[in-house]
Amino acid sequence: MIRVGIIGKTNTGKTTFFNAATLLSAEVSTYPFTTKQPNTGTAYVRTICVCRELGVKDEPRNSACIDGWRFIPVELVDLPGLIKGSWEGMGLGNRFLSVAAQADALIHVADASGSIDAEGRLTRPGLGNPILDVYDIEEEITMWFAKSIHKSLKTVMKRVESGAQLEEAVYRSLAGLRVKMDHVEKALARSGLEKPPKKWSEKDVMVFAREVRRLSKPTVIIANKMDIANASENYERMREEFRGSFVIPACSEAELALRRAEEKGFIRYVPGEEKFQVLDEAKLTKEQRWALNYVQERVLSRWVNTGVQFAINMCIFKLLNMNTVYPVEDAKRLSDHMGRILPDAFLIPYSADVKELAREIHTELAKTMLYAIDARTGLRLPTDYVLKDRDVVSIVAAARKK
Ligand SMILES: Nc1nc2c(ncn2[C@@H]2O[C@H](COP(=O)(O)OP(=O)(O)O)[C@@H](O)[C@H]2O)c(=O)[nH]1
Ligand SMILES: [Mg+2]
Numbered sequence: 001m002i003r004v005g006i007i008g009k010t011n012t013g014k015t016t017f018f019n020a021a022t023l024l025s026a027e028v029s030t031y032p033f034t035t036k037q038p039n040t041g042t043a044y045v046r047t048i049c050v051c052r053e054l055g056v057k058d059e060p061r062n063s064a065c066i067d068g069w070r071f072i073p074v075e076l077v078d079l080p081g082l083i084k085g086s087w088e089g090m091g092l093g094n095r096f097l098s099v100a101a102q103a104d105a106l107i108h109v110a111d112a113s114g115s116i117d118a119e120g121r122l123t124r125p126g127l128g129n130p131i132l133d134v135y136d137i138e139e140e141i142t143m144w145f146a147k148s149i150h151k152s153l154k155t156v157m158k159r160v161e162s163g164a165q166l167e168e169a170v171y172r173s174l175a176g177l178r179v180k181m182d183h184v185e186k187a188l189a190r191s192g193l194e195k196p197p198k199k200w201s202e203k204d205v206m207v208f209a210r211e212v213r214r215l216s217k218p219t220v221i222i223a224n225k226m227d228i229a230n231a232s233e234n235y236e237r238m239r240e241e242f243r244g245s246f247v248i249p250a251c252s253e254a255e256l257a258l259r260r261a262e263e264k265g266f267i268r269y270v271p272g273e274e275k276f277q278v279l280d281e282a283k284l285t286k287e288q289r290w291a292l293n294y295v296q297e298r299v300l301s302r303w304v305n306t307g308v309q310f311a312i313n314m315c316i317f318k319l320l321n322m323n324t325v326y327p328v329e330d331a332k333r334l335s336d337h338m339g340r341i342l343p344d345a346f347l348i349p350y351s352a353d354v355k356e357l358a359r360e361i362h363t364e365l366a367k368t369m370l371y372a373i374d375a376r377t378g379l380r381l382p383t384d385y386v387l388k389d390r391d392v393v394s395i396v397a398a399a400r401k402k
Contacts, residue, residue: 010120250307272309
């Protein structure tokens, strides 16, 4: 499963974001280091389901379909606040950074209202500087990468001396950071490091570390706490400063409130939606009415949505370039062998072909597959057919051939 890590300073709202996105109740509080363990949960990306287009009532198994929206699971990890010096072991830095390094993409939560100081302590809104906060955390991760690269430099040298390609040697030494070969190649080229590692200076290592981090940990930046008065000014500054990144205005607290209210049956709310509907006005307490009103006025009316679902979607569809594909066993009935209609939705990279989908479903299937059938047209697809977004396909394997 795709893994997304949440990073950021203490008190920026990481755990609130995590709880909202996963609707699991983890500890939320304002003391530094309340989250001592990385918290893992399931969040969902949201995409238009093919059920309406195909005119069927689906019965999802690995995902959910709400009002024609398919929600597909991804793993979300809440990392306790990183602080300056985490890479050297400050706080519980080492452990958390090694978890962050295992992610496919990162969500970087910053407090756009400026309610935290440089150390992540709550302060008067407007005093903090979210732009510097973002740079601080990025630097921690780069330093962590640089440290790992430094540590492995001798091994890389040895491998190169005994005939290995530079790319290959570096790639193997960075296995713990979930870096792909393609990232290593690009990062080496971009940092102009064609020379043998023996000649790499400290600065070369830093430049390379920054490039590998950027490539292997694509990141969306969350301008959180947009409900607080002076957040919009900081949000504009952040957008300007981080022009090359997605900066998403968000209010994690509002998303959490909406999902909890939906869970309790007070409102109708589909995660990511621009609106909610109160189901029974009379059942709400004065406080609940006030809270829902606050969410409407301060968040939805101003920023369209809470940004939480949007951020997860951005990560998966824009940064990681995933398509959604619906494998079925019976191409005519669009079902599995139990008769369940459109049971599964898989996230696969843009470039993935039928073989890769088969591998994703089951290693055995990849070995025995013959071809696939496009459910919409009934056409036979070769195993190297590159899948398109929203394809519905049936994979035909040798054992099933009659
Ligand atoms: N106003 C406002 N407060 C928020 C928002 N998100 C989180 N908070 C508050 O910020 C504080 C820190 O939140 P928490 O999720 O524990 O931050 P973490 O340390 O980054 O995990 C808590 O008091 C939250 O209620 C938001 O969107 N708006
Ligand atoms: Mg936390």
